[in-house]
Amino acid sequence: MDLGVTEKVRPLIDAVRQMVEEDIAPLDAEFHGEVGKHPDGRFAHTDRQLEILNGLKAKARERGLWNFWLTDSERGYGLTTVEYAYLAEEMGKVSIAAEVFNCNAPDTGNMEVLERYGADWMKERWLGRLLEGEIRSAYVMTEPDTASSDAAQLVFEAKRDGEDYVLNGEKWWISGAGDPRCGLYILMACTDPDAPKHQRHTMFVMDPDLPGIEVLRPMKVFGADDAPHGHMHLRFTDVRVPAKNVVLGEGRGFEVAQGRLGPGRIHHCMRAIGQAEKALDLMCRRGLAREAFGKPLVELGANYDIIANARMEIEMARLLCLKAAWMMDTAGVRAAQPWISQIKVVAPLMAGRVVDEAMQMHGAAGISQDTDLASMWTHIRTLRFADGPDAVHRRQVARAELRKYTQREV
Amino acid sequence: MDLGVTEKVRPLIDAVRQMVEEDIAPLDAEFHGEVGKHPDGRFAHTDRQLEILNGLKAKARERGLWNFWLTDSERGYGLTTVEYAYLAEEMGKVSIAAEVFNCNAPDTGNMEVLERYGADWMKERWLGRLLEGEIRSAYVMTEPDTASSDAAQLVFEAKRDGEDYVLNGEKWWISGAGDPRCGLYILMACTDPDAPKHQRHTMFVMDPDLPGIEVLRPMKVFGADDAPHGHMHLRFTDVRVPAKNVVLGEGRGFEVAQGRLGPGRIHHCMRAIGQAEKALDLMCRRGLAREAFGKPLVELGANYDIIANARMEIEMARLLCLKAAWMMDTAGVRAAQPWISQIKVVAPLMAGRVVDEAMQMHGAAGISQDTDLASMWTHIRTLRFADGPDAVHRRQVARAELRKYTQREV
Amino acid sequence: MDLGVTEKVRPLIDAVRQMVEEDIAPLDAEFHGEVGKHPDGRFAHTDRQLEILNGLKAKARERGLWNFWLTDSERGYGLTTVEYAYLAEEMGKVSIAAEVFNCNAPDTGNMEVLERYGADWMKERWLGRLLEGEIRSAYVMTEPDTASSDAAQLVFEAKRDGEDYVLNGEKWWISGAGDPRCGLYILMACTDPDAPKHQRHTMFVMDPDLPGIEVLRPMKVFGADDAPHGHMHLRFTDVRVPAKNVVLGEGRGFEVAQGRLGPGRIHHCMRAIGQAEKALDLMCRRGLAREAFGKPLVELGANYDIIANARMEIEMARLLCLKAAWMMDTAGVRAAQPWISQIKVVAPLMAGRVVDEAMQMHGAAGISQDTDLASMWTHIRTLRFADGPDAVHRRQVARAELRKYTQREV
């Protein structure tokens, strides 16, 4: 069980870390400062934003720092998931970094769907451009009126009508659907509500500009609309999608969704661990630099314990994440599920606690625009819902444990 | 130790609760929806916002629901702090409610300063208009370059020059300084850095529009600027303030600050308890209404335990808050300090946990604009800094405990 | 809601505290040091033990410090439950103190059963002697082969046979059944397994020396048998009990059990709060007296925070306990149930944490025989099972909360 940094990935880690620190971090604040300045509104990039993004992406490609997430594949570096984890951690430290290296959600998951389950024409039409970073994509699953953690409940409807399906319903929290560069929707719809639980739904691919698709509003995350990326609330009214746009086959939506989620979940966790590292770094620097009552903050109150606890929590979460990655590499996504669920619970909670303490060490500066901590804190909180709430993953872990003892359904 | 609802306050609680639910809550979202629509920018009210606020305030005054915070005073109802706690809890449930009843921070604390320590001319000039709700005010204390929890460190300078003081320096997180109705600054400045620790600073009153006062930027709270209230970063350059504007006397700034803080701290706590109650209410409703895996959410996972823990935590925090209030009423603010510090630590942590669980029960809706939970969550987080970080208050509680055993400084 | 110390109870608190500190505490260690020295074995008192106990009890009676638990009664002081709480807290601080004042479990609960539901002949035969402290008693309910928290499952059998019932089965954790002075069993048995859930069981009173009752073994609590009190595992083989020994009527066992449990539960909590106070006291003294790395322990690590948290937790638990007591006094045991459940969860957890930290401050001495902390720690842990495990009480609290919103069974 080698969870360490391999010779192969070590220079990549160094190169990514250097580019994140030296090239991306200095532009990150400027990028976000541009939000809302586009004459057409918030959900469009300003020229400067595109210049920043495209410049950085070009530099990344030039240096060969691109598409690392294509693990075990001939298209990319053929990294293992364990190796990728170390890179993703570095990318987690600055908000726009993952996109710079074309390793950002939800595109990586969507590309995997195309790669693994897509028909050739789908790959031609969308996968190439996604791999090049020319377009972005959205994964259209969650619905407002059902607890989407129980995906069998999803009611958004796709009805067969001749050569087409006709889609009707609402979807929300469609991340990336605000981005004008979004060129692909991968959408899950109910094609047969009376079928067995896991055969009711079907996965579709489509262009986002089909007639009948309407953006109702951006969902806000603690008050922020995350423009121009956005998490959109969409309404579909009699949207016609050709039957050939079905992925894998009618009724096989769950199969596709399951295959998609493993890597996506763990990538979020890897980046969250990177954020926790960054927060601990900020916490230590602040605690040494700032004084009160005649002493540096680190020597006051419980601050030694707080720093130590942060280090221990990060260390453990990273090891668990690496083990889950190693399970994916060696036993496959399905067998690795309990470990993926474990890290999916652990990493966001851990990172949330570390960032929280880092904020506290900063005083009011910690919640302001003067550090990245505030946006890290709210972002990490969303991970406790994304790809399934904690409760659902804890249940998965418990059931995996109990299946060692009993055959009956638990 | 009567911590209960008295006959005197019971009808006031009912009236406040009714007005919050029926009159204020329905307009709260509309009020916030107007933010940013003023042609002059974010830090001004739209006509509709003023209409909402002034209409509600007029209604509150009409019903005699006004200035309850004037405890133990002939000007108001002469409520005890315990009685006021029950009212403040109700006001905490909707964000603009406290202002509607003229019970909002930082005005109540500032009015107390004027009432208790102000010269007659100060009362004439500012106190009356504040009590009428005509103007608002700001408390100008915190500084960017020092850990302001150790107030003795504050370096913003006021130098005597003839009949005036000349003020220079920066202050930040000046809440309410964005509001165009802000008509008073109460400001703490260092007049003698070489004096004994608690005699270095002096408290001033002044109009906010003096020459040389500059708003550098609004501080953001998890990305929000809280316009038009605002938490401003100010720079003072050679601002001249007449010597008669000193409160109580040169070098007595600490004395004023201490007297101001007791009630202010506990009012925040009372409102936080109201927010926790509201969050628990939302959590129960959601848990009963929403289904997954064939059951209402309350019957899944640890949700019974989560609800029970929330109820127990709220119950205990409320009782502790009431006891601190009762200590203030019966033994005075100074003797009540350890209890005020206790509740100052307990209430925001408790409310944060309850709101966090309520969000989790709501799924992604919980962090969106569709409930108040997201803004409650970020607001409550700020209370762990406001009026002193947790660590400083824990230290106060511990020292009070240890002074039972030893005379020496601990 | 007066939760304070009344004029009536203040002198009693002082008298009890003084007697606990000056008379009982100095003999407590000696009492326990005698355990096991009786020639007839562990479950008998040595002469010295009886001398200590009887001497202290005589002194308590002489001073009128006796049977305080008889709240709202003409037999005793007629104290309220709130008033009693302050006394019970003092008694909690030394292990044998509650018995000295004839306020010990399970006797108080058993006396309440007799007082409230007992026939006259039962009162004559047992109640008088219990009130005098001449005999002790046991409550015989829990069974080894069922989760006794779901009392409807209890299977110990009582079959009517002419004028008698014939009892067969096992009971365990029968506290006090080791004490040779034990003169009464109150026992719950299943008389009709097919009846509706809460009418299956019947409560009996009986002498402990009936033919067919056998002590299988003492149950150990973390290795201790708590001799001579003991928590016995009993087997009943064809034990005949006259039908007149039924309390209240066949099938009414649940009714009796419910009425018995409210006060019993809260008394445990009151004493646990007393133990937490004592632990905090020991923690502060140790932290000030002991040095390491050139400083008193209190100034190292997170110790200020630990002390502050202990103080806050105790303060809140005490207030919650007093509120539950006040509910019992003003609204009755039934209406007070959710609050009793709340404090039943809160108090043992809180006391466990405080004692744990106090142990840690003592280093290895904290787990040794040199302080009371070790025995407090294991004793308090048992309270998380006694009178219902935490999970059952949390469920009660949650259900009470949800009943505010729905009529259906939750």
Place this chain on the structure above:
Amino acid sequence: MDLGVTEKVRPLIDAVRQMVEEDIAPLDAEFHGEVGKHPDGRFAHTDRQLEILNGLKAKARERGLWNFWLTDSERGYGLTTVEYAYLAEEMGKVSIAAEVFNCNAPDTGNMEVLERYGADWMKERWLGRLLEGEIRSAYVMTEPDTASSDAAQLVFEAKRDGEDYVLNGEKWWISGAGDPRCGLYILMACTDPDAPKHQRHTMFVMDPDLPGIEVLRPMKVFGADDAPHGHMHLRFTDVRVPAKNVVLGEGRGFEVAQGRLGPGRIHHCMRAIGQAEKALDLMCRRGLAREAFGKPLVELGANYDIIANARMEIEMARLLCLKAAWMMDTAGVRAAQPWISQIKVVAPLMAGRVVDEAMQMHGAAGISQDTDLASMWTHIRTLRFADGPDAVHRRQVARAELRKYTQREV
């Protein structure tokens, strides 16, 4: 960073696990049941106890399951610390197992001292017999009147007098000093209180039966004396030890102590992880087998979450333990110190929580003699003091973290 089970250690794990389950576990309860039956008192083995121990040890040797702890050594298997961790985890599951394989504390640490720092005559006299399991040993360091976590404070005195040193003072918590087979003391004494902090103390080896050594009493651990092993309180009065019995040299006691502690600390952690695994196993079995309210316990309350949390915590602690072991293997004990401190904090806290929840799932059976949980719980609690309290290790972790940022002493 290979943290997995190697081909080399896999068959050893299987063999150890099998012997623990099939041979040792069935005799463990009988061994403890014999305690106190020896006619000479508690601190001697009965014939049956010796028969059990010696029989099992012979069987272990026969199978070649012996002295695994000799990592990186030619005398044993030459296992890495990572490999040993997997074996120690298995041994942790039954209380007498470690001794059966001659891998028990404090002997392993003491043997390492002899191996690494002992003169040839010391090895001849004691090391051989220890490696054979013929004698046992004690490490005599902690003192009653100082916080021994700050070892520089230790005052037990050794004064040079001709060819001898004369020893005076008290030591306590000397584990294993109750065992009649104890044939070696390794003792730290102060030889020069005025020397620099880490040169004041000297390490001695000696027979335990020297004139002037007196056992004052056994220290009790939550009421248990752990006979016949015992944790003794000793008094030394003018005990003469030859100067040649000094290990490494006068004033070098700290050096020896530091070298000794690394492996010892991590071995405790490995075994604690084994205990947590066993507790989780018992928790699952109980939760599936026991019913209440018509359901198996696992389906009630928060039990799924509790099981999941236990699994996640164990998984993370094990990985952290393995990483610390790997650091010891690859970078040496000194460089591994921060990781050893991390796992020293994490493992006992984690195991304590898991055992606590397992007890709760068992109801009152969980604290009784009917499962191993109660003794695991109290034993694990002692690990939070043994080899340094949590606070000291947290401080080490924090200081290691801060040294990345600053040269000055933190």
